[in-house]
Amino acid sequence: MKSFLDTLVSRQDMIISAFLEHIYLSFVAVAIGIAIALPLGIIITRYRRYAEPIIGVTAVFQTIPSLALFGFLVPILGIGSPTALIALIIYALLPILRNTYAGIVGVDGSTIEAGRGMGMTRTQILRQIELPLALPFIMAGIRTATVLTVGIATLATFVGAGGLGDIIYRGLQSYNNSLVLAGALPVALLAIGFDQILKWIEKRATPKGLKT
Amino acid sequence: MIRFENVTKRFPDGTEALKDISLVLPTHELTAIIGPSGCGKTTLMKMINKLEKPTGGTIYIDENPINGMDEVQLRRSIGYVIQRIGLFPHMTISDNVSLVPKLLEWPKDKKEARVRELLQLVGLDPETYMDRFPLELSGGQQQRVGVIRALAGDPNIVLMDEPFSALDPISREQLQDELRNLQQTINKTIVFVTHDMDEALKIADSIIVMRDGQVEQIGTPQQLVDDPANEFVRNFIGVERINQKRAFGEKRLFEFLDLFTAEWSGGAEKISADATIEKAFLQLDDSRHNYLAIVEGEQIIAYATDRDLLKAALFKEQGVSV
Ligand SMILES: Nc1ncnc2c1ncn2[C@@H]1O[C@H](COP(=O)(O)OP(=O)(O)O)[C@@H](O)[C@H]1O
Ligand SMILES: [Mg+2]
Numbered sequence: 001m002k003s004f005l006d007t008l009v010s011r012q013d014m015i016i017s018a019f020l021e022h023i024y025l026s027f028v029a030v031a032i033g034i035a036i037a038l039p040l041g042i043i044i045t046r047y048r049r050y051a052e053p054i055i056g057v058t059a060v061f062q063t064i065p066s067l068a069l070f071g072f073l074v075p076i077l078g079i080g081s082p083t084a085l086i087a088l089i090i091y092a093l094l095p096i097l098r099n100t101y102a103g104i105v106g107v108d109g110s111t112i113e114a115g116r117g118m119g120m121t122r123t124q125i126l127r128q129i130e131l132p133l134a135l136p137f138i139m140a141g142i143r144t145a146t147v148l149t150v151g152i153a154t155l156a157t158f159v160g161a162g163g164l165g166d167i168i169y170r171g172l173q174s175y176n177n178s179l180v181l182a183g184a185l186p187v188a189l190l191a192i193g194f195d196q197i198l199k200w201i202e203k204r205a206t207p208k209g210l211k212t
Numbered sequence: 213m214i215r216f217e218n219v220t221k222r223f224p225d226g227t228e229a230l231k232d233i234s235l236v237l238p239t240h241e242l243t244a245i246i247g248p249s250g251c252g253k254t255t256l257m258k259m260i261n262k263l264e265k266p267t268g269g270t271i272y273i274d275e276n277p278i279n280g281m282d283e284v285q286l287r288r289s290i291g292y293v294i295q296r297i298g299l300f301p302h303m304t305i306s307d308n309v310s311l312v313p314k315l316l317e318w319p320k321d322k323k324e325a326r327v328r329e330l331l332q333l334v335g336l337d338p339e340t341y342m343d344r345f346p347l348e349l350s351g352g353q354q355q356r357v358g359v360i361r362a363l364a365g366d367p368n369i370v371l372m373d374e375p376f377s378a379l380d381p382i383s384r385e386q387l388q389d390e391l392r393n394l395q396q397t398i399n400k401t402i403v404f405v406t407h408d409m410d411e412a413l414k415i416a417d418s419i420i421v422m423r424d425g426q427v428e429q430i431g432t433p434q435q436l437v438d439d440p441a442n443e444f445v446r447n448f449i450g451v452e453r454i455n456q457k458r459a460f461g462e463k464r465l466f467e468f469l470d471l472f473t474a475e476w477s478g479g480a481e482k483i484s485a486d487a488t489i490e491k492a493f494l495q496l497d498d499s500r501h502n503y504l505a506i507v508e509g510e511q512i513i514a515y516a517t518d519r520d521l522l523k524a525a526l527f528k529e530q531g532v533s534v
Contacts, residue, residue, distance in 0.1 A: 114298030117263055117371075118312050118361075119288030132302050207302030209345030 041100025
C-alpha cells in the first residue's frame with residue numbers, strides 16, 4: 001500500500017497527463033460517435049429496409065477483438081491518436097445507433113398517428129414526439145458507449161496514442177504492480193464516474209410524464 | 213358537408229377496404245359509421261383528413277375536392293380523435309390540448325384561455341388538471357382530454373374513431389351523454405365511428421351501416437329501427453331491439469317521463485301524456501316542431517324529441533340501454 005502511494009506521488013505528473021489524454025480520447029470518440037450514430041439512427045428509422053443491414057455491419061465491427069482492430073488499423077493509418085480515435089469511434093457507434101433506432105421505432109404508433117392526424121409535419125413529429133420519447137433509450141446507448149470506450153482506450157498505448165494504458169503497460173513491463181494499479185484504478189474510476197453522471201442525465205432526460 | 217363520390221380504396225396488398233362508396237355527411241350533424249370490425253370504417257374516416265388516399269373517386273368538403281388541398285393545413289382544420297386515445301404521454305394536459313392552436317400559431321393568451329375553456333366544458337378543473345400528465349388521469353378523463361384536444365383549433369369537422377370503446381360501460385354512457393350535450397353547444401360536423409349499435413342509436417343524428425367496404429343503409433336511428441333495409445342491417449340492429457320497439461310503441465308517454473326533457477323554451481307540438489309512443493312518433497313527424505310538449509290536463513309536464521321517444525321505445529325494464 002505504501003509503495004502504491006509513493007508511486008502515485010513520484011509519478012504524479014505522468015499519471016495526470018495520461019489521465020487527461022485518456023479522457024480526451026474517450027470524450028472525442030464518444031462525441032464523434034454520437035455525431036455519426038444519432039443522425040444515422042434517425043435516418044434508418046425512415047428507411048427501415050436498410051436498418052437491419054446497417055446495424056448488422058456495426059455489430060460485426062463490435063465483435064472484432066479490440067486489440068485485433070487496433071492491429072488492423074495500424075498498417076492502414078499508421079501509429080498515433082487518429083488511429084486510436086477511429087478504433088474507439090467504431091466501438092462507440094453500435095450502442096448509440098442501436099438504441100436510437102430502437103427508441104424511435106418503439107414509440108407507440110398511435111401517438112405518432114395522432115400527431116400526423118392533427119397536422120404535424122414530419123420534422124415536428126420527430127422533434128416534438130419521437131425524439132423526446134426515445135431520449136431515455138438514446139441516453140442509455142450513449143452511456144454504454146462511454147463506458148465501453150473508456151475501457152478500450154487503455155489499448156491506445158499500443159498505437160502510441162497515450163492514455164492510462166501507457167502507465168499500465170509500463171508497470172507490466174517493469175513488474176511494478178503499484179504502477180499497474182496507478183494506471184488501472186483511474187480507468188475504473190473514470191468508467192464508474194462517467195456511468196454515474198450519464199445515469200443522472202438519463203434520469204433527467206426521461207420525460208416527466210413517463211416517470212412513474 | 214363532406215361528400216364521397218365513388219370512392220374506392222385498394223391497399224397495396226390487394227385488400228379492397230372501400231368499394232365504390234358515395235355518401236354525404238351533412239354539416240352540423242353527428243353521423244355515426246357502424247359496421248363489424250374490418251368493414252372499412254376507419255379507412256373511410258381517414259380519407260377525410262388524407263391519412264389515407266383513395267385509389268379511385270373523389271372526396272369533397274363543401275364541394276371543394278380535397279385532392280389538391282395541402283394535407284398538413286387540411287388536418288389542422290379538422291379535429292381528430294384516434295381509436296386508442298393517442299395523448300402524448302410526455303406533454304402536460306395543457307400542452308396536449310393546445311397542440312393544434314400552437315401549430316396554428318395562436319398567441320399565448322388565446323391558447324391558454326382556450327385550454328381552460330375546454331377543460332371546463334368537460335368538467336375537468338383547469339387548475340387541477342392543466343399541468344398533469346396523461347398517465348396521471350383515469351381512462352375516462354384521458355378520453356375527455358382526447359375529445360377536447362380535437363376541438364381546440366375550433367375545427368368545423370371532427371373525426372372520432374371509436375373514441376369510447378376502451379372505457380368501462382359506466383364511463384362510456386357518461387361520455388356519450390356528454391358528447392351529445394356538447395354537440396348541442398358546439399354544433400360541429402362530427403363523424404363518429406363505432407361498432408356499438410347502442411352507442412350509435414344513442415348519439416347519432418344519422419347512421420351509416422357498412423359491411424365489407426360497402427354501405428348497406430343510411431338513415432336516422434328511428435328509420436333504421438323501423439325499417440331496416442335488409443337482413444344484415446336487421447341482424448346488426450338486433451331483432452330483439454326491433455321487436456321491443458314494436459311492443460313498446462304501444463306503451464304510453466306518461467310511463468317514460470323520466471327519460472324526457474324538463475325544460476325547453478322553443479316551440480313545441482302539444483300531445484297528451486296518454487298518447488302511445490307510436491302516435492307520438494307520427495305526430496312529431498308531421499309537425500313543424502322538433503319537440504313534443506307532453507301535457508296532462510292543461511299543464512305541460514315534459515318535452516320530448518324523437519330521440520327521447522326512441523329511448524322510450526327501446527327502454528328495457530332493467531334500465532335504459534339506448
Ligand atoms: N394499411 C393497410 N394495408 C392493408 N390492409 C389494410 C390496411 N389498413 C386496413 N386494411 C384492411 O382494410 C380493411 C378495413 O380496415 P379498417 O378500415 O381498419 O376497418 P374497421 O375500422 O371497420 O375495423 C380490413 O380488412 C383491414 O385489414
Ligand atoms: Mg377501426
